[in-house]
Amino acid sequence: MKAKLLAVVSAAAFLSACANMNIPGVRDMADEGSAFDAALHQNYADLAQAEYDEADWADARYFTSRSKMAAAGQDSGPQMIAERTLPEGSMGEIEVARADLLAALDGGGRDKAASPAARAQTSFDCWMQELEENIQQEDIDNCRSAFYQALAIVQAEIDTSPVAKAMPMAMPVPMNVYFGFDKSEIDSKGMSVVDGIAEAYAKYNPAMISLVAYADRAGDAMYNDILAKSRVDAVVSALRAAGVPASKLAISISGEANVPVSTADGVAEQGNRVVTVTFEDGM
Template sequence: MRAKLLFAVSAAAFLAACANMDIPGVRGMTDTGSAFDAALHQAYSDLAQAEYDEADWADARYFTNRAKTAAMGQDTGPQPLADRNLPQEGLAEISVARADLMAAFDAGGRDKAPEAAARAQAAFDCWMQELEENIQQEDIDNCRASFYQALALVQAELDQKPMAAAAPMMMPEPMKIYFAFDSAVLGDKAMPVIDGIVEAYEKYDPKMISLTAYADRAGDPMYNDILAKSRVDAVVKALRDHGVSPSRLAISISGEANVPVPTADGVAEKGNRVVTVKFEDGM
């Protein structure tokens, strides 16, 4: 009886969480606002679906409602910092980032670069949401990188000088492509990063794109070197398939040496199953 009661309570909670969360229906709403609002409508719909797929009902509902208001042309701007319980170590950077975003919007960024501006706002809210959870570093990094990339596009359209911390010498922030354990396959979360690299390549014409491949410290060091090489090879192939010249790609295989997240030998740290991407200015 107790088990049945618990199941009933859980089912009721699930149904309540899903109420008023018709993501496909909201995605299909007719846009009545600006081009920025229309792009934001779809960007928030994407975030809502991603959170729904992870069973994060509260944030799925939040982003669904944001998509709905954007479709109606009633967006209220990026989420206020006070709305989230953000960790102290990430608060300073994201505060400056929000100020930079609002400055770009106040300068006309929503009108001059509506799609990039919408991506920047949605990525900022994604960054805040993931930072509040503070349990998936890969997702934090992806949202953060997407924000800086989109903001740089807005600033470039406004002919503003990007903030040094966000895009030094007009180059986008470094990006990271994560992999599953013992895998060199580009997953679904990797492809938006690949798209971002290609967009930065086409927009900023970097002198060089430096790719450094790592592996976690579980397993044999020689095997991890081979695994790291397979990972960067997969990234290079994807970039070449998207039109990036191989002459612009500088490849480094680090394996389990000098990993981004220091660990003891034998530790399977997901933050080290990564290829880092840095852009070098051609000026």
């Protein structure tokens, strides 16, 4: 009886969540605001769909609401930090990031760089949502990297002083391409990161791009070195296909040594199945 009751309650909750969200319909709403609002409209719809696909009804509903507001030209800005319960140790960076974002938006970013400004705001909100969830480090890193990449573009567009134009643009934060267990194929999430790396290369023109390949500590160390090499080879191939020249790519194989997430031997840690990509400015 309890099982049946739980099933009924779960089904009711599911139907209620679906009834409150019509993401395709929201996506198709006519835009009544600025180009910035229109970009927010679609970006928030993307976030809503992603959370809906993961059965995160609360966040799907939240991002659907934000998409509706943006379509109506009534955006309220990046989410307030107090509205999320964030992990200890993340507040300092988040507070600075939000302040920098607001400064860029209020400094003309919404008008001068509408698309990257919208991407910066929605990536910030995505970053906070993933931090609160604190389950998928890959998703946290992806939202964080997307935020900093977009913010740097906005900051460059709004700063028109001669000194600023003469100074080299700061390189973006490192980006991570994650892999499945014992896999070297790049999945759809990984390809979105690769696309971001290629876009950043075209924007920043770095002197070099450093790629360090890792593997978790499950299995034989020699095998993990081979696996790490296969992973970085896949990233290099994808970047070259996207227009990044091989001469700009510096490869290092770390395998299970000096992994990003320290673990005991034999532990299959998702955070260590990764190729870390860092832009070097040559200075």
